[in-house]
């Protein structure tokens with residue numbers, strides 16, 4: 001790791017399209033480790049602020065903002081421009097922010113935006129999963145995996161969550177998965193075959209890559225889709241185009257950024273509705289204190305189950 005240190009800075013008045021928030025909680029994730037170690041595309045020259053998502057109270061807005069001072073919001077930070085969320089104050093991209101639903105805790109709110117926007121990009125925009133279909137979620141106990149399970153259930157799918165320990169599969173089962181497979185102690189392909197009566201799965205949500213994803217591909221049903229989201233295992237999924245052709249499945253890339261305002265408005269509108277109805281909620285795992293941020297980031301190479309969140313202020 002290149003290092004993480006505490007610094008004082010000043011936050012200029014927000015530019016149009018951004019709101020300044022007093023941060024209560026910030027969501028953690030695997031990309032923090034890439035950023036802190038200098039391996040995140042475009043963020044290789046420190047200093048810059050880490051933290052992709054926050055929840056808190058709006059303290060300043062630019063003219064024309066959809067938010068007002070005092071609003072309680074959760075959203076994605078302009079971390080790619082160096083303004084992250086592990087801080088007393090953070091900017092939030094208004095296009096990627098919504099009001100916190102009544103009854104949602106600060107921890108759930110701080111850990112909501114990235115996981116659910118990623119799951120939405122995969123399961124609605126890129127590899128749509130329909131009611132009655134079967135969804136296989138790799139990295140099922142990870143930040144994006146737990147959100148994909150929740151969203152998959154809300155869309156009416158049967159969800160099989162895959163994780164690498166009994167503790168993690170237990171977490172997946174408690175947070176909405178219909179079936180769980182520990183890929184370290186069971187044969188993934190055999191287990192999925194048993195669960196689906198040999199039919200296979202319609203959609204794979206893959207933030208992991210590597211061998212697990214390669215094995216999972218063989219469980220795809222005819223016309224199935226694999227949504228390639230990330231490579232937590234360190235290598236991308238090897239896709240054999242002849243196999244893809246002969247078995248009639250599709251592989252799609254998913255990047256939950258760079259959307260048009262219209263695409264984001266549709267996505268955040270639907271996510272907000274589902275959160276209001278309590279059809280989806282963040283599966284919070286560990287809550288870290290602000291002082292623990294450096295240790296928490298170092299630990300992202302072997303994260304505990306669920307969405308990790310940092311409590312910044314009360």
Ligand SMILES: NC(=O)c1ccc[n+]([C@@H]2O[C@H](COP(=O)([O-])OP(=O)(O)OC[C@H]3O[C@@H](n4cnc5c(N)ncnc54)[C@H](OP(=O)(O)O)[C@@H]3O)[C@@H](O)[C@H]2O)c1
Pocket residue numbers: 029030031114118139140141142143144145162163164165168207208228229230231232233234254255256257300301302303
């Ligand atoms: N495309 C996008 O827009 C987008 C958005 C968010 C995240 N991502 C990417 O998606 C990936 C996962 O992100 P996340 O936030 O879900 O991560 P996470 O919370 O750390 O979960 C990743 C999961 O991957 C599994 N894993 C397998 N091999 C691993 C290894 N060598 N090191 C660490 N984890 C390993 C772990 O589960 P087991 O222990 O159960 O195997 C872990 O729970 C990352 O590559 C991230 O950059 C992409």
